[in-house]
Amino acid sequence: MEGSDYYKRSSYEVEGAESKEMGKAVSMSAYDLVMRVLAFVLTLSAAIVIAADKQTKVIPIQLSDSLPPLYVPLTAKWNQMSAILYFLVTNAIACTYGALSLVVALVNRGKSKGLWTLMTVLDAIMVALLFSGNGAAAAVGVLGYKGNSHVNWKKVCNVFDKFCGQMAVSIGVSLIGSLAFLLLVVIPVVRLHRRA
């Protein structure tokens, strides 16, 4: 296969320490691939869970004391709040990048140093992007569960319980995916420093 041929010309090779460096490259590559698969699967799952999150409830609305309440069906969905939309977009970007970087990592296998550096930089940008999305979604989630008396925003999760529960799961899964991206940034730094 062409891949193994490329592999022999890996930039990780150092003259006189070929086999040792080769072993390091293999373990680094395997770790990298596992983390990338994890990051991809988790952010994809988070995006699917929040995109599929929808709950319709029939709410009684009292228009006047003399009249019986009016029953109105209300639906909660991700596109109704910009923070949840942003959370979905960040996870969609991260899982798309995760898939692409996985393909690049498989094809590249440490061949191009420049490509690997670019990927670590993009990994770091994904950490920033994902954590901002998690923060935004968690902030409106807390408001949904608890409300805020100072600004008179009433809690809504007592009504849309299934919607809020599914959103909480999505945030949790996205958070683990974000940690996978964080590890993708951190562990190579630790390894490179050790070898520098």
Add this chain to the structure above:
Amino acid sequence: MEGSDYYKRSSYEVEGAESKEMGKAVSMSAYDLVMRVLAFVLTLSAAIVIAADKQTKVIPIQLSDSLPPLYVPLTAKWNQMSAILYFLVTNAIACTYGALSLVVALVNRGKSKGLWTLMTVLDAIMVALLFSGNGAAAAVGVLGYKGNSHVNWKKVCNVFDKFCGQMAVSIGVSLIGSLAFLLLVVIPVVRLHRRA
């Protein structure tokens, strides 16, 4: 001085390329220090701006149609919303770490590789922490400016205009500080890869 003695034994030295590597270590250190000062000053400023953010307004509240409105003084402050509290805490942690890491970087100056690695890992954690705080504050900021009709959360920034403006400035400053931390993580990776 002991420091310069240690410096000669710096782990960045490579036999036969001493002066070149030394130059790189110096430039890396200078860049690192400037970025750390920036990250510290910006996150400290963001924390101070949000902590000092307070606005009191006298709001007319109509209790009944037949009675004149009741004028109630209402105060907006950072401790009234968990997302803003979290934003303040993340910036406080980041600026404290920024100050400590600046001292360590000044004392260390590339002497201990392990310490430098630890600092890069902590820098990456600060990126995650700060961006989650920025995301949370921005999410409630958008709700404050626009409100949300689906959950009947009314906008409040038309009343607490000065509070919201100051909060927006704080988020902007914190975002630039977060980018400084992101650069602290990314640029050494780029440099190390180039030298690996």
